[in-house]
Amino acid sequence: MRRMLIALGLGLVLAPATAAAAAPSYTLPKTVVTTTVNGDGTVKVVEDHTFRFSEAGHGAYVDIPRLGGTEVENVTVGEGKALYRAEGTPELNVARPEETFAEGDCTDGPHRVVWYFSAEPGTTHTFRLAYTLKGAVTAYEKHTFLHLPLWGSGWKRELGELRVSVRLPRAAKGGHQQYRAYGRSDSGFKPALSKDKRTVTGTARDVAAGHPVSLDLAFPTAQLTDVTPKKGTGAARLAKLEKSVPEAATTSQCVLDSVEEDHVPPETFSDTGSSSTGFGGFFIGLVVVVGLIFFVGSLIRRAGAAGGWTYGTSRPRNHYRHTHHSHTWSSGSSSSGFSGSSDSGSSGSSDSGGSGSSGSSSSDGGGGAW
Numbered sequence: 001m002r003r004m005l006i007a008l009g010l011g012l013v014l015a016p017a018t019a020a021a022a023a024p025s026y027t028l029p030k031t032v033v034t035t036t037v038n039g040d041g042t043v044k045v046v047e048d049h050t051f052r053f054s055e056a057g058h059g060a061y062v063d064i065p066r067l068g069g070t071e072v073e074n075v076t077v078g079e080g081k082a083l084y085r086a087e088g089t090p091e092l093n094v095a096r097p098e099e100t101f102a103e104g105d106c107t108d109g110p111h112r113v114v115w116y117f118s119a120e121p122g123t124t125h126t127f128r129l130a131y132t133l134k135g136a137v138t139a140y141e142k143h144t145f146l147h148l149p150l151w152g153s154g155w156k157r158e159l160g161e162l163r164v165s166v167r168l169p170r171a172a173k174g175g176h177q178q179y180r181a182y183g184r185s186d187s188g189f190k191p192a193l194s195k196d197k198r199t200v201t202g203t204a205r206d207v208a209a210g211h212p213v214s215l216d217l218a219f220p221t222a223q224l225t226d227v228t229p230k231k232g233t234g235a236a237r238l239a240k241l242e243k244s245v246p247e248a249a250t251t252s253q254c255v256l257d258s259v260e261e262d263h264v265p266p267e268t269f270s271d272t273g274s275s276s277t278g279f280g281g282f283f284i285g286l287v288v289v290v291g292l293i294f295f296v297g298s299l300i301r302r303a304g305a306a307g308g309w310t311y312g313t314s315r316p317r318n319h320y321r322h323t324h325h326s327h328t329w330s331s332g333s334s335s336s337g338f339s340g341s342s343d344s345g346s347s348g349s350s351d352s353g354g355s356g357s358s359g360s361s362s363s364d365g366g367g368g369a370w
Contacts, residue, residue, distance in 0.1 A: 025055040026369050029124070029160045033150055036167045039225035043133040043146065050126045051369055057119030060369035061092060062129055063110035063254060065149045071134040072111035077101040078128050079117070090114040090256060093370050106254035110152075110365055137227075140234025143178060144221045145241070151204070151213040154366015159207040164191070164215060166200040169223045178238065180218035182245045189213050212364045216245055 032048040051060060064072050077084040082099055090102040090112045101115035111131075119125050138145045151162055181200045183189040191202035197219075204213050218238055221229055 025053065026057060026157070027052045027054070027160075028155070028157045030163070031151070031159060031161075032163045032165075034165050034167075035148065037137065037146065037169055037223075039169045039223075041137040041139060041144075041224055041227045043136045043148075045131055045133060047129045048126055049129065049367070050124060051119070052124045053119045053121060053369075055121050057117065057125070057369055059092065059094075059096070059114060059116045060127060060367065061090070061112060061114040062367040063106070063112050063152065063154055063365045064131060065110050065152065065365045066105070067147060067149065068135070068138075070136045072103075072105075072131050073134055074130075074132040075101075075103050075111075075113055076128075076130045077113065077115045079125060084115055104256050106256060109254050112254050112256065137224075139221050139224060139227045139229040140232050140237070141229050142221055143218055143234030143238050144224060144227075144229075145234070145237060146217040146219075148215045148217070149212060149364045150215055151207055151211075152365025152367070153210045153212045154364070154368075156209050156366075156368055158209050160205070162187075162189070162204040162207055162213055164189075164200075164202045164204075166215070166217065168198050168200075168219055169225065170198070177220045177222070178218065179220075180216070180238065180241060182216045182241065183213070184216070184245050185213040186211060187213065189215075191215055214364070216241060 028050065029052055030050045034046045034048075036044040038044065047062065049060070049062070051057065066072060075086075079099075084099045084101045086102065087100040088096060088102045090104045092114060096102075096116040098116060098118050101113060103111065103113045105111050113129060113131075115127065115129075117125070117127075136146060136148075146166075148166070150164055151159060177197070179193055179197055181191040181193060181202075183191045183202055183204075185204050185207070187204040187207045189202050189204035191200050193200055200215070200217060202215070207213060218234075218241060221227070221234075
């Protein structure tokens with residue numbers, strides 16, 4: 001009898017680990033990010049995310065970073081020729097009308113976009129998320145800088161392939177122009193500049209879950225047509241960028257003031273593909289096992305005293321929930337880049353430079369589906 005109780009206890013304790021080993025409900029074969037820098041310094045971003053569902057899918061979301069006070073505007077979501085309708089608040093793991101989306105700023109964090117749909121098991125869907133970044137470009141008198149978090153540490157699935165393309169406004173003419181492109185990733189992301197110095201492209205493959213990919217660009221301010229540059233040439237910041245690419249930001253939990261308290265928190269969602277159920281679930285299961293052992297043991301002792309025994313059991317229903325946690329990731333000397341001609345007369349500039357936009361109060365983004 002004691003052996004049976006021990007086996008029962010081990011079964012209950014190990015049950016969460018067995019559930020955690022279940023196959024993921026979706027995979028991420030490919031994402032294509034197409035970016036256009038406009039003459040006024042705004043940045044148009046189009047993200048095509050491909051999801052392959054092994055189970056029925058009902059919604060997905062992306063957290064767009066807002067580094068250094070960047071604003072996210074003109075958000076649209078669609079699939080194929082269907083353009084989704086903006087409606088409601090951006091909540092996860094809720095039932096909403098198909099082909100709708102919602103958006104909102106996370107407190108001290110990214111801008112969350114959630115969209116709702118119906119995907120049959122075994123189907124592949126490519127969703128297009130488009131938006132405009134305002135304030136992402138920092139322009140000095142000679143050099144302009146753009147930091148693009150392309151893939152955030154908040155993604156909990158491996159990405160098969162990430163393709164990136166950035167289009168600059170126009171080719172600068174005259175003088176010695178400086179161009180720089182640095183990629184931060186441990187997935188072989190090496191951005192390259194086209195011959196006409198208008199486009200930067202790069203590809204990262206097999207991006208591990210929780211590992212961000214980012215791109216830092218420096219190009220001549222002369223390419224912009226309608227901006228008011230900061231004082232200084234920007235040479236000091238360019239020199240710092242060459243020595244050390246800015247570290248990735250920290251992924252923070254998304255708290256939305258617009259979501260009512262009785263709804264599922266937006267940073268939490270059910271995920272059968274989770275790799276961990278957390279210490280809390282293990283502790284509760286252990287308490288239940290210990291209590292059950294003592295209860296059955298007392299019945300056995302009573303039955304022994306009375307000359308016989310009977311007992312009944314009921315099996316509780318367990319619910320598991322995967323919660324986003326904070327992740328920080330940075331690499332060593334894995335960055336790569338290219339450079340153009342030397343910019344004469346850039347020494348002695350009055351700008352203070354800087355290493356780019358990052359910080360623990362911001363997020364490098366993330367996303368997922370349910």
